[in-house]
Amino acid sequence: xxxxxxxxxxxxxxxxxxxxxxxxxxxxxxxxxxxxxxxxxxxxxxxxxxxxxxxxxxxxxxxxxxxxxxxxxxxxxxxxxxxxxxxxxxxxxxxxxxxxxxxxxxxxxxxxxxxxxxxxxxxxxxxxxxxxxxxxx
Numbered sequence: 001x002x003x004x005x006x007x008x009x010x011x012x013x014x015x016x017x018x019x020x021x022x023x024x025x026x027x028x029x030x031x032x033x034x035x036x037x038x039x040x041x042x043x044x045x046x047x048x049x050x051x052x053x054x055x056x057x058x059x060x061x062x063x064x065x066x067x068x069x070x071x072x073x074x075x076x077x078x079x080x081x082x083x084x085x086x087x088x089x090x091x092x093x094x095x096x097x098x099x100x101x102x103x104x105x106x107x108x109x110x111x112x113x114x115x116x117x118x119x120x121x122x123x124x125x126x127x128x129x130x131x132x133x134x135x136x137x
Contacts, residue, residue, distance in 0.1 A: 059084040081114040104134040
């Protein structure tokens with residue numbers, strides 16, 4: 001997923017995000033290649049049954065802001081979102097308009113678990129190892 005639908009506008013860099021993983025970039029280098037991409041809006045337009053889902057997980061190798069900024073489909077509702085992002089970016093990402101109906105509940109430094117404010121979910125008594133309760137939004 002991206003802010004753009006088509007070919008060759010973003011590149012997957014294999015030389016490492018935080019020196020260990022791949023990352024998405026708008027510029028090509030020797031260790032990257034162009035990837036096809038779609039906006040989530042375009043995917044939801046084509047597959048309308050995905051507008052109401054229990055879980056959305058976003059793991060887009062440092063491209064979270066662009067994916068969230070391109071999501072304008074107000075008909076899309078997920079009960080729970082797992083957002084993988086750089087720990088230094090999460091508070092800024094949570095300001096995204098699309099995420100205003102979600103509250104961050106758990107974080108482990110990489111993944112943030114968000115719950116739709118209009119979804120009733122039973123309280124979790126024991127957190128998975130490494131997770132802690134989030135700050136309030």
